Amino acid sequence: MTASATPLSYLRFLRRVVVLAFSGTWRFYAWMTVLTAIALVGLNAWGHQLQHGMRVTDLSDHVSWGLYIANFTFGVGLAAGAVMMVIPAYLYDDHDMHDVVIIGELLAISAIVVCLGFIVVDMGRPDRMWHIVPGIGRFHWPVSMLTWDVLVLNGYLLLNLHIAGYLMYQRYLGRAPRKRWYLPFVFLSIFWAISIHTVTAFLYQGLGGRPFWNSALLAPRFLATAFISGPAFVIVLLEVVRWSGRLTFGDGPIRTLSQIMRVTVLLNLFMLGSELFTALYTGGAHSAAVKYLFFGSHGKHALVPYIWTAVVLNVASAVLLYLPRSRTDKRWLLAACGCAFLGVYLEKGMGLIVPGFVPSTLHELVEYTPTVTEWKVTAGIWALGLLVLTVAIKVGLAVWTGRVRA
Amino acid sequence: MSAPTRRVALKVVGATLGAGAFAYAGQPVAQWAADLSLDEVLRKHYKELSPEELAQILRRLEAETKETYGVEVRIEDTPAQEGVSFGYALNLRACIGCRKCAEACHQENNHDRRTNNSYIRVLEMEQGSFDMERGTVDYDHAVPAPGKFYMPVQCHQCDDAPCVKVCPVEATWKEKDGIVVVDYDWCIGCRYCEAACPYHARRFNWQRPEIPADEINPDQGYLSNRIRPQGVVEKCTFCLHRTRRGLLPACLEACPTGARVFGNMLDPDSEIRWVLEHKRVYVLKEELGTRPRFFYFFDE
Numbered sequence: 001m002t003a004s005a006t007p008l009s010y011l012r013f014l015r016r017v018v019v020l021a022f023s024g025t026w027r028f029y030a031w032m033t034v035l036t037a038i039a040l041v042g043l044n045a046w047g048h049q050l051q052h053g054m055r056v057t058d059l060s061d062h063v064s065w066g067l068y069i070a071n072f073t074f075g076v077g078l079a080a081g082a083v084m085m086v087i088p089a090y091l092y093d094d095h096d097m098h099d100v101v102i103i104g105e106l107l108a109i110s111a112i113v114v115c116l117g118f119i120v121v122d123m124g125r126p127d128r129m130w131h132i133v134p135g136i137g138r139f140h141w142p143v144s145m146l147t148w149d150v151l152v153l154n155g156y157l158l159l160n161l162h163i164a165g166y167l168m169y170q171r172y173l174g175r176a177p178r179k180r181w182y183l184p185f186v187f188l189s190i191f192w193a194i195s196i197h198t199v200t201a202f203l204y205q206g207l208g209g210r211p212f213w214n215s216a217l218l219a220p221r222f223l224a225t226a227f228i229s230g231p232a233f234v235i236v237l238l239e240v241v242r243w244s245g246r247l248t249f250g251d252g253p254i255r256t257l258s259q260i261m262r263v264t265v266l267l268n269l270f271m272l273g274s275e276l277f278t279a280l281y282t283g284g285a286h287s288a289a290v291k292y293l294f295f296g297s298h299g300k301h302a303l304v305p306y307i308w309t310a311v312v313l314n315v316a317s318a319v320l321l322y323l324p325r326s327r328t329d330k331r332w333l334l335a336a337c338g339c340a341f342l343g344v345y346l347e348k349g350m351g352l353i354v355p356g357f358v359p360s361t362l363h364e365l366v367e368y369t370p371t372v373t374e375w376k377v378t379a380g381i382w383a384l385g386l387l388v389l390t391v392a393i394k395v396g397l398a399v400w401t402g403r404v405r406a
Numbered sequence: 407m408s409a410p411t412r413r414v415a416l417k418v419v420g421a422t423l424g425a426g427a428f429a430y431a432g433q434p435v436a437q438w439a440a441d442l443s444l445d446e447v448l449r450k451h452y453k454e455l456s457p458e459e460l461a462q463i464l465r466r467l468e469a470e471t472k473e474t475y476g477v478e479v480r481i482e483d484t485p486a487q488e489g490v491s492f493g494y495a496l497n498l499r500a501c502i503g504c505r506k507c508a509e510a511c512h513q514e515n516n517h518d519r520r521t522n523n524s525y526i527r528v529l530e531m532e533q534g535s536f537d538m539e540r541g542t543v544d545y546d547h548a549v550p551a552p553g554k555f556y557m558p559v560q561c562h563q564c565d566d567a568p569c570v571k572v573c574p575v576e577a578t579w580k581e582k583d584g585i586v587v588v589d590y591d592w593c594i595g596c597r598y599c600e601a602a603c604p605y606h607a608r609r610f611n612w613q614r615p616e617i618p619a620d621e622i623n624p625d626q627g628y629l630s631n632r633i634r635p636q637g638v639v640e641k642c643t644f645c646l647h648r649t650r651r652g653l654l655p656a657c658l659e660a661c662p663t664g665a666r667v668f669g670n671m672l673d674p675d676s677e678i679r680w681v682l683e684h685k686r687v688y689v690l691k692e693e694l695g696t697r698p699r700f701f702y703f704f705d706e
Contacts, residue, residue, distance in 0.1 A: 037422075040431035047434025053613035053636045054595075061609050064600040124595020124610065124637030127442050131451075131575040131594055138451050138576040138592075146574035148596055208694040209568060209604025285539060362527060362559060362606045363538040 009406060014174055016170010020398055021391045031390065035383045042380010045373045046121050054124060056373045062366035063357040065122070067374045070349030071381070074229065076200045077222060079156065083193035084099050085351040088187060088256050090186050096252025102400055103233060103241065105164040106392040108193070112157040114385035121377050145203045152196045159189045164392075168399045197222045204356060211290035213356045215278075221271045222348070228317075229344040231257040232337035237393075239334065246397045248318070252260035258321065258333060265318040265340060272314075272347075293355040302367040303358075307351045312341030336373035413688060450574070452589040452629075463591075470575030472635060476619045483628040484650040486583035491669040492644055493584070494655075495681045495701040496558060498688075500665035503528055503549040503556030511560075514645060515631040516623055518615035525642035526560040526657060527606060560657070561586065561607035561642035562690065562698030569599035569608060569641075584699050585646050587629040593638040600639060604691050605698075608641045626631070645667070671699075 024032075026123050049056050059066050085104030088094040120126050131137035132150055141147040170177040201219035208214055235257050241247050279290035292302050320326050320336035327333075359365050370378075398404045445466070455463065471479050508524040517523040522690045528542040541557070550556065563586050568634045570578050570586060576594040580586050580701075602609045614636040626632040627647030634640050645655040649668070658666040669678035681687075685703040 002534045037427070040427055044431040044434060047432070047436075047438060050438040051434050053611070055612040057612075059610075059612070061600065061606070064597040064610060082412075119596075122596065124597070124639075125593065125635075127439075127447050128575075128594045131592060140574050144572050144574045144598075146572065146596065150574070176654060204601075207568065207572075208696075209602060209691070255486050283538070288539060307601070353490070356601070360606055361538070361604050362529060362543070363541065364606075 014168060016404055017395050020395050035387045038383035041381045042377045044377035045291050049373060058368050058371050060366055062360045062364060063368035065353055066368050067370040068122040068380055069116045070353040071378055072115050074345050074349045075111050075115040076196055077226035077229050079108045079228040080193045080197040082108040083190055084227055084231050084260050086190055096250050096255060099249050100253050102164060102341040102396055105160045106396050108160045110385050110389035112153055113388050114381055115153060117381040117384060134224060145206055148199045152199050156192050156196050159185055159192055172399050197226050209361050211286045215273055217271055224264050224268045225344045228261055228268060228340050231261050232341040235337045262321050288359050292358050298365055300365050300367050301356055306346050310343050310346035312349055313339045317343055349368055379403045449591055451592055470591045472610045475622060477622045479624040479626050481626045481628055481632050486581045487650055489672055490583045490670045491672045493678045493699050495667040495678055495703050497665040497705050498555060498702050499705045501556045502663055503530055506660045506662060507558055507657035510656040514656035515625055516617055516633050520616045520626055526558050528556055528558045530554050531557050559605055562605050562700040564696035564698050566697045568602040572598045572602040585644050587643055588639055588641060590634050595637040604694050608639050610639050611636050
């Protein structure tokens, strides 16, 4: 039986969603309390930064972007990586993936929340945020790549909110969703996912004064790593969902996602090698940042532990993924996902943003090590993202599986 | 106590603790928000201000400076003059690396004293090489040192400025006389310009500038040396509050060797024109296509 849809029934739907978001087992409460506590620590640290200025960070006029922008960049990749569920589900008609694709869309939403959080805390004047709102402020579009990023990130957020929201509401009403209300948006979201990470790469790639970033390979590398971290996170998430017993699904989605990773981990290592060859064989000023990153320079080597840990983890994830055991034993696959996720986080975060600034444009070597305040804010934003994701998945699955309906 | 009552009691205690945690954690943000002035938050972009609105803002800023720093200052907004296009040249053979220019900039432009900020960095370079990799700004010995030459670097006021291009909110732009300025009251502090600049010309206010009252230069320009707010980007403006009124930049006046030449490039009789037409001129990072208005030259 299908219920009739009225504005009132939508409000009732929202009310039930809110109730659902705040009720659960003690495990749910414990998890949410821990996340809220971490988020509050972050909020407090950010307030401290707002009051005293960004001198509470270790950023400087030499290294003017650091941990926040590193996490932002990685977060955009995570959001874009979720599309690796959407493509098989809708383009290749993979029915198993279709059953769980909603999880990818909810992950995209949460990841974008994380990205926007990192942008806000990186701003010196968040009180002037409205200056960057198109139509109200002075939006320097299309010249500034940052305005493109505002458009694509918020557009991606809206697209996924619409798709997930529409599909869930129809499920709640017990109706078959109408294709024209979501399919065009799904296909648009596929292109959009590629665009968010391309534009984010272009932010750095387009700067002639920063040889480390000024490489045409940056955007392809960003996409390759996005299609490592996204599937890695989703595989872990799917296992958690399966373990919670709230959704039953076959092995198809995880098999597909790990196959994608088997390709992208190698692609990423190959591109990394290509970049290293170009920088180190050519030598000269263009290799200075790469040398500093991997080997240290003039007795300074703050990034060396980051990048080598990343390399080890990335290689380990590749090895694990190609071992036959990772196809049969979940624990091996999960270990591979953990390595891949962390490896990309380090390589694409601190290992990509900071060496863009070291050496500086006047070839000064000023190092950067994030302060406790920066780590607190960072942890807080990730906790906020996990809060959003937990609620979204909890509510989403309750509606998806028909446990909550009109 | 029966189970339901205990559950209720637990919930009440939990909710109270939770609310307390939220209030405590949010306090610094709330305090920061309370200190913001609505006038300032809702202010229009510099280019959209009427002369009356601008005048009002200048008076408000003067009052705020008095309140915060305890000094009477005069903040004016001198527009670009017709028929003027500024250029700056620096004689690499004359410069001895004394850093008097950087110091003069520090005082003239009301820089933060704690960080000893200046818009000029002087590189000590090795004779026979233009590789900045082999240069240093941290030299600490008598100058000029044998086997070295000195290259001060400041904003090049590029005609195709990467910093202007990347700014997402048009808080920085090029004026008619060629000077790239920042509206400190419009900048959102994203520091994309700082990442984009190839000359390390931009500075961020990591905190509210600290300057003792008796050291504040009271002769201030809205787009140049007025004391900057916390959390925004600033840069060299060729001292436009001086140069637009016919004075020379502070760095030039401080130079003991006469290495610096500044003037209107549209004036055929100006010294800058003569230098550009007769000397061997070197443009730093010319290959980046930023088209600077700052030139290095070699005298015989």
